[in-house]
Amino acid sequence: MLSHWTQHDIEINGVQLHYYRTGHGEKRPFVLVHGFSDSGLCWTPTARDLESEYDVIMPDMRGHGLSARVHPGETVDMAADVAELIRSLGLECPIVGGHSMGAMISFHVGVRFSNLISALILEDPPWWFSQSEHALNSDPAENPIAKWAKTLPNQTFEELLTQYRQDNPGWPDEMVRLMVEAKKQLDPAIIDMMVDVLRVLGPTWQTGIQQIVQPMLLIAANPELGGIVTPEVAASVRELNPHVTTVTIPDAGHLIRFDRYAAFMDALRAFLKQV
Template sequence: MSHWFEDHVLANGVRLHYYRTGDATKPPLLLLHGFTDAGLCWTAVAKELEADYDVVILDARGHGLSGAAANGFTTELLVSDVATVIQALQLQPVSLLGHSMGAHTAAHITRRYPALVRSVLLEDPPWRGFDAEPLSDEEESGLEQWATNMRELQKQPLAERIEDAADFNPYWLPDDVHTWAEAQGQFQVEVFSQGLHQVSREWKAIVPALPRPGLLITGDPVRGAIVTPEVARQALETWSAGRLVNIAGAGHSIRRDRHQDFVTAVRQFLEKNNEEK
């Protein structure tokens, strides 16, 4: 990635940091990471796609090298942030590829700003089999424990985080291990108190309103993937332009667990969608 360049865009009072592979003559592809990750967690995927796409990799507010989320961390702000970046960098219409929180954000952008989006690819978005409702006491407690665990993780030296990640995830590429470990140290734990519960609750209302071609990429729930076969079936029933790819043996981090299968699915979808335009 030595030839990639980096800069920032000011959005909603926050400096949003990004990397770009550098060839604006190619079709634009914007990568949106998941919660506690950072833009460079897409490094292995970006390396595979940069020959054919103008890849932009964004750090969400409170993540990576972007500014703090002091004025909030809601779906509305995340969506507005990304829309601002798309317009500031003149990427429209852009293909969006998001993981988890980033996938949820990408779906919202596609619904609210269809003129900005060419296609949308969603890696295991946080779509669960229940309707929007307040967090339960158990879920609130789980978030508090997650924040506590993150503070403890950040006390570890980077080398120790890398070693633990490699041991726990034997199928991850070295790029994925290193960038994950670095991102955990950069993550601003204060985000947990800024409205996280608003990020993942509305998929049943979002999906029928998605006006652009899309790919839902799912893994195996027994390995930690969020989207179940039943949720995927319901989503595709109401998303007329959507397609489904299930990658067996992958957990929530599909691209890390089954890198080549993931890249192949993404590449095939993007190539087909570009041919049809």
Template sequence: MSEWQRAQIEINQHQISYLRTGGEKPPIILLHGFTEDSSTWDEVAKALAPNYDLIMPDTIGHGESSRLPADGAIDPLQDLTVFIDTLGLQKTAIIGHSMGAAIAAEFTAQNPEKVAALVLEEVPWFDPASPPEIPQKFLAANNPTVIKNLSGSNLQEALTYSQEHHPDWDETAHKAWAGSKIRFDAEWFQADWKPQTNWEEIAAQIACPTLIISGQAAYGGMLSAAVVIKLLKIIPGAEWSNIVGAGHFVHYDKPVPYIETVMEFLKRNYPVKKA
């Protein structure tokens, strides 16, 4: 990890910070979830970096990127579009978790020629006919009031909270979760951002190989089987992996099967070109 580089790109008068593993390898953009940042991918990146050039941006108001503007007006999708263009990426794979998965899906729908493969982990899409029931385990560990209080707090306080609410996580996950919370801009809760919610329209425009990863409701998973079944019918050739014992943070809860699943998918759909 010492050779990984952190840099910034100015987009719409704010700075987007990103971590890049580098090398002459196929690129993959990894997009974190709400209140997380690029550190969420530490364990995943260590596994993928030998074969891929991983690019992990911090969404505005997260990590080391700029804080929100005074008016709260933001557009993470537009930021991603400019970000990818600025880096000169003609084609890339994208892996997204939660909010990052939603942004990744919408970008892919609007720019099909730029995305070679897509991984959607616990994308926050719900069946309009069945109002979502947010799992109690997720709510208990991600209470907005607590998240606001942790924003700007000290690392030990956030670590203690993570260890109490996620006893099965390893130390890498605890440090990433806790660190991202103290770097998070709590003004995001009042942000002027309205993401596209008609996910069936978005999914209908996705044509690249797509892997959908979900957790289980009993452990805090939010992506229902009913929604996934619809997605499998809409997205040509889409694949689904429901990882046993994982909740909303699949890559934290079950990192080994998560990484194995993603690597196997990439091997078939976004292979490394041998010299």
């Protein structure tokens, strides 16, 4: 975290959420929501590049980073948590963006709490999961992402660091370290709850996309490299809501801004100029 940024804990919907902030309310607010197994600080490079123009707020979602751990049977509504964070901090119609799980959360904030925000940015949302009966009804223990996540507590920081460097040789070391730090902070209890978390979020993307009234940017990647939003889904988005801007970065995988940061920021800045 940069030395002039601040970090705080705040009670949101009965639990403590941790968040990082680049400003003090003097600039336009911009809330960035991380993906599953990540943390607010995984947005550090983006926040650093935007802080001269925006007051960037980066929460750790429940079960992630330094926010509250989760308990069996607990109802976790992350879209409602983001909405309440906006209200509690007195943010006036912030831009809200997110990656993966964070993109899903941001999308449903736009659907369910549209009066609170001014624009949306979605980095490769896993929409397929929210509409897949197989995914929603399958045993979490059989989910490959869940299986992988459950191995994280058994690996040391250095072991994960070595593995991430090997798997992602093009990533700056700062980004590798941010990801590994987040992995070691992940609450294992959230893993088996993710299906229920997605159920709580709201309607399928086909229904929800037609309800979006704010300017929205969808950034997609290459499915052959691990991107989730396919060209067919991007085309359907444009048909269902012609006001959505879609950008595909063909040489990036699911972690678009990690794989091709400059291209991601170019797309983001071009969109921000319009909103």
